[in-house]
Amino acid sequence: MNVLSVSGIGKTYVRYRNEFQRVLSWFGASTSSAHGTEVIRDVSFEVRAGEALGIIGTNGAGKSTLLKIISGTLKQSKGQAITRGRVAAILELGMGFNPDLTGAENVFHSAGLAGFSREEIESKISEIEAFAEIGDYFWQPVRTYSSGMQARVAFAVATAWRPDILIVDEVLSVGDAYFQHKSFAKIRELGKAGTSLLIVSHDRNAIQSICDRVLLLDKGGIAKEGPPEEVFDFYNALISQKENGVIEIKKTGSNKVKTVSGTGEATVESIILTGENGEATDCVGVGENVKLRIQVKVHRPVESLVLGYGIKDRLGQVIFGTNTWHTKQRITNAEAGEAYVFHISFPANFGVGSYSVHTALVDQDTHLTSNYEWQDFALVFEVVNIDKAHFSGCSWNEPNIAIEKLPA
């Protein structure tokens, strides 16, 4: 069942030549002279009960505007946003908190603003206090609070009554690690009970760990929608995309989507993983000495050429990554037509599982100044445990365990 269905939403901030025309327009006068800035265009998506949807995008992409429309503080210019059930939104830190009131009084205030009666709030206040875990500060004026404490109280109030849709705009990132874990656990618990989550965050880990689906907004429209990892890879490609840059998406064998983007001055022609026996493989043993052989072709002269690579686990977390800028092996003044082969040897000290390699050809230490080519899922390989004792975790960290029996 969909708790939220957004269809064809557009938001245009209308500017009138002068504001008197706006006033006249309330009384039915025509407003032909009005023109607007379109900040959201034709956004449609649906959210099922219990689903967690992440919304990512660069600053100004329209994420917060979209959340405001869904939560009802802004009115869309076009389209419809139909919500089913109660919507709770944390759009800002300490939203609506009066700095001179105590935390408890602000709980009454902001829950009252959400339409709860005094009795309803009274029955939950101790639960809210317990969840926020800010001790005696709960009875002190909010002006004495740190931003993390405000976030704690705001989150505790917003989730005290299970909403059908919970909207969170970035605020949880001000909480400390403990509270972030606690709030994510709470969100998961609410999700199991049927609450849908809409979260805007720049924190990839947070989104990947909690969201089932991610929406990438770019210039007010949906640029991509899909599983978190795939959308984040596309997003990375997008933010590095320069003029003339292209983004190419291919399905790879393992049902992952390979994203290639960049301006194309240099490209990775081939990437091969070889095992200890020197033969190309896509399956290596734990701790095996392997070699990545990456062949790069230069198509247009570049002053500086840096190869970066990273190895990600199946959840998209980078296990290891570096580049030839950090290793001080930058190639300078590469000419068109030149080809380079990078031999990268390392022991496959990874846990058992599936890994992917992404490559980046850039000019410096990041792909943000100049991005010749970026490939996600350039190579996928498996790590299997052939000759090591059983272990868990994502890295092989050979132990030496000595046991000494103490005299009784």
Add this chain to the structure above:
Amino acid sequence: MPPALSALWQYRHFILSSVLAELRLRFDRSVLGGLWGVLNPLAQVAIFALVLSNVLQAKIGNVDNQYSFALYLCAGLTCWNLFNDIVSRSLNLFIANGNLIKKAAFPKIVLLANLVGACVVDNLLLLTAVLALFLITGFTLTASLVFLPLLLVLTIALATGIGLILGVLNTFIRDIGQVTPICLQVLFWFTPIVYPASIVPEQLQNLMAFNPVYTLVTSYQEILVFQTWPDTGSLLNCLVISAGLLLLGGFIYSRAAEDMADVL
């Protein structure tokens, strides 16, 4: 029921607790606390009385009391302060709460109710002090006092209507916020509050009768100081004007409510 009214009903507990919280906060860290709510307007009365009594005392009708001018000021200012408070505070209501309006979904009209509630509580404190002053100075309060609740309601309605219209308009056209205090000043001096209506030339008095604040202020003075019945015809006029302004305000609000978050 219009959505604005049902919203007010739904949020009644919230409005009540907000009004109480605001009052408490205003005096939270002051020694004299709530007393300031009364001391401020009384100080205003004292200043006007000191400055103007010698000039005007002889002309306050046929009231035989050495404090008559001060009491006359009190009666007029009680009404004016309520009107002035509501109008001038409504003016920046939506702008001052811009952040909240942008971040939380709730009927914005609740903010106006909070404001009016706080102003009315203030005014009731003042009214209590003024009535006490009347008794202390040897005035007897008469049956005409039964009009007081009606006058109070009319003043609130008139001020709220004007305040709502100006508050909404000021959100979009900020000049309103600059020009309104000037207009209020002019209105103050064009209303017989610190001087008796009798010193105004006859033909001007007829003109002033169109000013609903004039009607209200003189009615306050009539029932409190002159102990006569207010003119029901003028009050009816005032009621019609207030109702009209409230309706217009409600209409503008309903049209502008969704635009407001865009410009805040």
